[in-house]
Amino acid sequence: MTDRPTPVTEDELHAYVDGELPADRREAVEAWLAGHPDDANLVGAWRAQAEMIRARYGAVVNDPVPSRLQLNQLLRNGRRWRTVAAAAAVAAFIIGGVAGWMARDASATAPDAMQSFANEALAAHRLYVGEVRYPIEVGATENHLLPWLSRRVGTQLRAPDLTAFDFRLLGGRLLPSVSGPAALFMYESGSGERVTLYCAQLKETPTGLRYVSVDNFAAVHWVEGDYGWVISGPAEKSRLKGIAKSVYEQLENRAPPSKRSRAEPLMVRRGS
Amino acid sequence: MSTFRHSIEACIPALRRYGRALTRDAETADDLVQDTLVRALRSEHLFHGGDVRAWLFTILTNLNRNRLRSLARRPSTGQLEDNDAADLAGPEAGGRDIERALALLVDDQRQALLLVTLEGLSYREVAEVQGVPIGTVMSRLARARAQVKAYLDGERPALRRVK
Numbered sequence: 001m002t003d004r005p006t007p008v009t010e011d012e013l014h015a016y017v018d019g020e021l022p023a024d025r026r027e028a029v030e031a032w033l034a035g036h037p038d039d040a041n042l043v044g045a046w047r048a049q050a051e052m053i054r055a056r057y058g059a060v061v062n063d064p065v066p067s068r069l070q071l072n073q074l075l076r077n078g079r080r081w082r083t084v085a086a087a088a089a090v091a092a093f094i095i096g097g098v099a100g101w102m103a104r105d106a107s108a109t110a111p112d113a114m115q116s117f118a119n120e121a122l123a124a125h126r127l128y129v130g131e132v133r134y135p136i137e138v139g140a141t142e143n144h145l146l147p148w149l150s151r152r153v154g155t156q157l158r159a160p161d162l163t164a165f166d167f168r169l170l171g172g173r174l175l176p177s178v179s180g181p182a183a184l185f186m187y188e189s190g191s192g193e194r195v196t197l198y199c200a201q202l203k204e205t206p207t208g209l210r211y212v213s214v215d216n217f218a219a220v221h222w223v224e225g226d227y228g229w230v231i232s233g234p235a236e237k238s239r240l241k242g243i244a245k246s247v248y249e250q251l252e253n254r255a256p257p258s259k260r261s262r263a264e265p266l267m268v269r270r271g272s
Numbered sequence: 273m274s275t276f277r278h279s280i281e282a283c284i285p286a287l288r289r290y291g292r293a294l295t296r297d298a299e300t301a302d303d304l305v306q307d308t309l310v311r312a313l314r315s316e317h318l319f320h321g322g323d324v325r326a327w328l329f330t331i332l333t334n335l336n337r338n339r340l341r342s343l344a345r346r347p348s349t350g351q352l353e354d355n356d357a358a359d360l361a362g363p364e365a366g367g368r369d370i371e372r373a374l375a376l377l378v379d380d381q382r383q384a385l386l387l388v389t390l391e392g393l394s395y396r397e398v399a400e401v402q403g404v405p406i407g408t409v410m411s412r413l414a415r416a417r418a419q420v421k422a423y424l425d426g427e428r429p430a431l432r433r434v435k
Contacts, residue, residue, distance in 0.1 A: 011410055014417070018388055020395055046417050049424070050389035052370040057293040057390055061285035069288070069305055071281050074313060116314050123307070178314075 008032045013039060017046050068214070113204055114228070118212055118221045120177050121198035121230030124184050126217055128173070129194045129232075136171035136186050145172055149183040154201055155227060159185050160250040165243050166190055179203075179228070195233035195240075197247060202228030209244050211237060220244035224252070279324040280312055286325070286391060287332055293386050294336055296371055304339070308332040323400075329391065330401045333383055340379055373423040381416035384409055 008029050015021045016029045033040040138145045150157040167187035175182045182200035207223045218235035231244045291301030308331045387393040399406045
């Protein structure tokens, strides 16, 4: 007799619920379920689960997409911040008499490359800044910190001194980045606040200091001499920019501090 | 905007929905979506046709897997319990039940269940996203459904007794 249902497997029951069965097997499964209440209950329970999941989360698609997830925004970010960077450059020129970096062509670097570079730095910052016990791989007191990171990143690294801002160097770690090995230095303040300095090779046109903020974090990034630098910290623009400027100057002026700078560019060089 | 970008844009609401169910936390979900979009835009040149939607789900799934791994590496387990706080913020008891049930699944099973039931992906597409054979997807799905059912069956009488 053809109306005698053929046995179905549990896999087929799932496939039936998910619309993955060919039409002929679908009929066979329906016939089977009519005579097997336990399996019919199972199928009913799976459908109810799916319904609960859709009831709980389905409405998310109707929420307006926040601006940080809009493609125009993500694509435009690089361009938008250039204006901010230009303003920052002018301000810094007036305040500190810092020449040099403000003259750089901020518009020449591909926004996508720099943006992803800064995003990587911010992601690293976000990840490690919350670490209680292991925020760093190698402590600031370890002699091999700078030689090791310098060797891996491919340039003579110095960890700038940020004691003028109440931040002291905790240590650093090595990270992967799209453009090669990256060094991350972490600094901590007396109140437990943290900022990180991220550096990796980045063959892009040099840029001025640019500020970006994502949620509660912010970063100031720049490109100098085939290396990209990102200082990340709390989203307090003027403070973070002050720190970034000091880092920039310390890295740039490898000579002893000049009179124009109050923050002493003391190079913390150990063991090299 | 290119067709590639248009197809990415069309997927954003579904990515947010999947991310929300996967992490059960709106903020974390949107972080994942943002990372997914940035990566997708950055890899435009690597994309040689095919299903943009499945590709985006793959990126988000992998990013979330990395996130869970880094949470698991934390010496403190406090973070893993944070999801319970999200549970308590759920709108109603039914929603909380399914949220807790999902929270108990291992990640691979949760992905399979959500991609099939919430996002309507085919088994073949889920296999692509998870990078495993279809048979593996089906056994993950079966285990997920069995566990959710056991949780819901076990929990309901307990709730009724409370009343």
